[in-house]
Amino acid sequence: MAAAVYDPDPSFCRWFVEPALYVFGRRRVLTALLDYLRTGTTAERAGARRAWYCAHLPLRADRSPAYAPNGKRNTALDEADDVVDQWLESSSASDGQGQT
Template structure:
């Protein structure tokens, strides 16, 4: 199935379950994604050519996705540079269904805590485009390792984080996402943060309860249809 076909199927499934499908970005940032893909090809040594003509872009992107998947299945050793390259590609990927293809190798080679910490850094200090992309990618950041042949070049430098370490990163993400949703008026940022944002006060410390109320009020009165529709499914009428 093509990327467009997957997006259509995802949208139909979302509507069937009562949710509006997540809209695409309001800004076209394909050039940033293309530059990220060039870095992926170079850093990982994939068997994929460079983009030659604008009309070739869709085919070129699919070719790189296929080359990366094949490399992961055949066995892939990732350098330190590869980590940043893969996470950046996942953040810049405009497709919320396929961005996992760049995140999963990083998760398998470098671990959940490091990937989630990197996404948290994008949410805190990135551009609005990167903040929205980090929120899209965060959805996949808890995937279990499923690529046993994908390894880090220097596994001894990674270490084994304690469960408490991972829980701390998730707690930091939840607080940062809540603050960013309230603070940041960018539509893409709010669209992408909202689906993963807990709007139950019991999920946050008492000092953040006023922010939860503010987030709900912002979403319910927002001019964007998706945001208004989504918040009602998360908090009820």
């Protein structure tokens, strides 16, 4: 996730985020980005925001057999509604402090 956060080009950070989504799951990726948002430097928080956008890509069966209709993948790896809620709360708090 560090590579995605530190890449200054928003269109290139996808190349780091997308494989992580397939390997580690959306929940773990979003949790790592939330940690950057909460504890990172100003540049890391900005990078986490860029990567957050890419972390919501739809996961496709043609990219990983685990996402095929008969694929075997623990659905908990991609359940992240609570992490999204935490992101929104933390993002609002950091915006209110004048941080970007």
